Amino acid sequence: MTLKEAMSRRSTIDWDRVRTTSDEDMARQAREDGTEAPDDLGAAYPTPGTVRRQMGMTQASIATLIGVPVATWRNWEQGRVRLDPAVRTLLRVLWREPDAVRRAMEAA
Template sequence: MARMTLTEIKARPSTIDWTRVNATTDDDIDRQAREDGTEGEIPGLAAPSPATVRRHLKLTQKDIAALAGVPVATWRNWEQGRVRLDPAVQTLLRVLWREPDAVRRAMVA
């Protein structure tokens, strides 16, 4: 298995078109989800995706992260698939999807 140093990794050209990514609106994401058939909660999956939950609640990443009690960077990592969602996170997503007011009540100090 070939290994690369961090310097080598950083030197590689990105395959991500960040201009296009940053220009993508929530309306674009909703349209793409409808086209892909991934809009809303998908039967058979453990939980709706973090982005689906956030759009369903009409919240910003900052606001949903605060509601969930996690740093906004963590929420972004969940949405962007950088980390695997453990069962506790999947449960949180199901509760946020189905009972957001219960989460709001529970998070009050």
Template sequence: MARMTLAEIKARPSSIDWKRVNATTDEDIDRHAKEDGTDNELPGLPYPTPATVRRHLKLTQKEIAALAGVPVATWRNWEQGRVGLDPAVRTLLRVLWREPDAVRRAMVA
């Protein structure tokens, strides 16, 4: 197994087109979701995806992260599948999907 130093990793060119990523709007995401059939909760799934919940509630990532009480980076990681969703997160997604007003009431300090 080849090992790389942090300096070597940082020196490698990124394959991510950040201009394109940052230019993607919620409308683009909604259109893509409709095109690939993920715009609604899929039947048979035990919980909706984070992106599906956010689109369902018509919130930005910043707004849904605040509602859920998590950093926006955490919500983005969930949406982009960079981290697995533990049972508590899956439960939160189900509650946000079915009872968003209950979550809003519960999160009021």
């Protein structure tokens, strides 16, 4: 299928269902899918999306905070690329000490 053919197809997304999905529904679905980190801080590392939501930031703002392109953050959050050990460590620090990271990055 060409891009033109794909773009001409009718969307199969149920936008009414998307709009009526609550935050609680999304959290439950993430837990069921295994895409959400456990609530306890003893987890090996939280997911990028979990960290971002906990910090109340957009993808663009958290990418700016840590100094990576927003596309890189999106790739991490959407699971397109495997997280290397340094990224997993950064996520754990962001999860446990978000204010310390903010202070450190402001000083840079």
